[in-house]
Amino acid sequence: MGRNTRKRRTPLATKIVAGAAALAVGGGGLVWANFYASAHEEHGGHNRTRSAAAQVATIDCPDVGQQIRDVPDRARGEVDGELATMDSQITDAYQRLATTRRAQAGDAQFVGNSILGPLKERRKVIIDRIQLEINRAGGRADDNLDELAGCQGRPADQMQNGGGQNGDGGDQNGGDGQNGGGGQNDDGQNGGGQNQDDNGNGVAGPVADDFIDINDVQPNSRNSRNGLAANGDGGSTGTFTTECGVNENNLFNSDNLIAAPGVDNGAHHTHDYVGNQDNDAFSSDQDLAAADTSCQNQGDKSTYYWPVLRLQDGTQEFDAGDQGGGAEGNIGKILKPAQAEIKFVGSRQGDVVAMPKFLRVITGDAKSFTNGDANANSSWSCSGFEDRQVTDKYPLCPEGSQVLRTINFQSCWDGQNIDSANHRDHMAFVQEDGSCANGFQAVPQLQIRLAYDIPAPTVENGQVQNPYAVDSFPEQLHKPITDHNDFINVMDEDLMNEVVDCINRGEDCQ
Structure with missing residues (x-):
């Protein structure tokens, strides 16, 4: 299949590139690890898979873009670019989560200290730039956007309920590294990437x-x-x-x-x-x-x-x-x-x-x-x-x-x-x-x-x-x-x- 390849780069265009430390397979493609131990059970007439341990499976960050309201027209391009950079930061952090399971198994604070803490600091920089761009263009940026900088890790079987997009308490469970989790329930049994429930294809989901x-x-x-x-x-x-x-x-x-x-x-x-x-x-x-x-x-x-x-x-x-x-x-x-x-x-x-x-x-x-x-x-x-x-x-x-x-x-x-x-x-x-x-x-x-x-x-x-x-x-x-x-x-x-x-x-x- 073909694809649309026409690109016209401008000074405001931001090239989003995920980190290069993914796992290579086959003919040069890259895959992502799916990383939670699973136990099988029957429920309601169909098969279900539950997380056997509350291992950190993904990264949950408040969606800053959904909380922004007063952005002057002339600042929207810059703000959208900054928000796209934040998406790239999450992608890079998730990639690090997916490729460091051995380290997580040996250090209960690894996710918080090495992934979520640095991610919060990088997000703060972007949020500060967004506030500056809004204010320079004549708008009034929300002074509380910094509260959305912190992210948390959580198991794959726990979806946020309802208003999770507001990011309330976003840095209370790992955003500063205090409670990053991510390895304490692994016990090294998965060997940092082996025998994981990835349906045999190496990617995180579906399950x-x-x-x-x-x-x-x-x-x-x-x-x-x-x-x-x-x-x-x-x-x-x-x-x-x-x-x-x-x-x-x-x-x-x-x-x-x-x-x-x-x-x-x-x-x-x-x-x-x-x-x-x-x-x-x-x-x-x-x-x-x-x-x-x-x-x-x-x-x-x-x-x-x-x-x-x-x-x-x-x-x-x-x-x-x-x-x-x-x-x-x-x-x-x-x-x-x-x-x-x-x-x-x-x-x-x-x-x-x-x-x-x-x-x-x-x-x-x-x-x-x-x-x-x-x-x-x-x-x-x-x-x-x-x-x-x-x-x-x-x-x-x-x-x-x-x-x-x-x-x-x-x-x-x-x-x-x-x-x-x-x-x-x-x-x-x-x-x-x-x-x-x-x-x-x-x-x-x-x-x-x-x-x-x-x-x-x-x-x-x-x-x-x-x-x-x-x-x-x-x-x-x-x-x-x-x-x-x-x-x-x-x-x-x-x-x-x-x-x-x-x-x-x-x-x-x-």
Whole structure:
């Protein structure tokens, strides 16, 4: 498979490069160790794997980017670059965690003293620069951002709950090195990297506990504050479907134009792109407007992108040795969806208004495993079982049934901004009654349904064989709850007006 390699480096662009001390295997690819002893147990009709010891398995850092609000426009590029550097710092620290298990086994304070303590100091430097950049541009930086510098280590089976993204107490469990843990429960039994539960492929996740038989999921049991469908029997009931293919042009990269503009490998995982064909970290609005599109309606040059799914079957993909790919634990065969349905729907409460051109929307949270589920918006299911949705498990589908990823985007817009400092505040989800709060306006809701033909992994003796997994930041351990989608509206004005009119008239158009 090919990838998008066009790069236009600018003085503000920050090259994100993970450390080079990963473990080399096979044909030059790099892998990451999965590092917790596991015990197998049966529960609820499906196999589960539990951590046998409270060993530090990953690094949990407060998400500074989600806490920033008042960033003047002229400082946003610099601030986004600094935040991307912080992501790279976490990646490097996680890599050190993954490759120092022998040292951790011999020193209970190793993680705190040698990994989390130095990481906190490096994060403080970046936070100070962010505050300075905001203040220089005429904003007022939060004086309390320094409280988010400390990180902690924690076991792989303990996801943050709810508001973990606020980072409260972020340096109380290892941020200063006092309680780093990480080796006291290892007892040297794993030999610093041997006989570890990595499904035989050398990477941290997914594990057996990340999968569930779809038959064991209760119908209509998904309870999420996010991702509500905006449409219903009342209000504006029409739909508009845009056909943009399934990335037949092999447009891949590990950039993130919304969250990390001007930064190579800002996502630390590989994305599929459909629609706009000029997507990389250095694409300007003018580039997007002038680009080709894979959409049948040439008036839709919007960019739709999501992290790829991979089958961890030993395939050496084009990015097997690259940052964002195999060098950061994203390994195996990239799976294109068999179908990508992209649809816009209306509001239960009335008419919708046009989206502004270049509106940017991120839904879901690529760091949900460590941030908590406040912004999570993952939804996994199987065809024929679509009343059974799960957020924190990958489904095991019966033969002939496709794996489904579905996403309902935020559809309430503040009426003014095409983006915001944390890339979230300008958009909101509908309330339970389908209305928009806080004076926000209803815009067409983007709904994406991806269907994949994937052979069901098997779980044997507490290990999952040939698992599939979503690409992720290395420290997120390929957890299904980290699934997310991104969208930039680049429809021309006539097409957007057509979308709005169609939805408000109650028609189904394409």
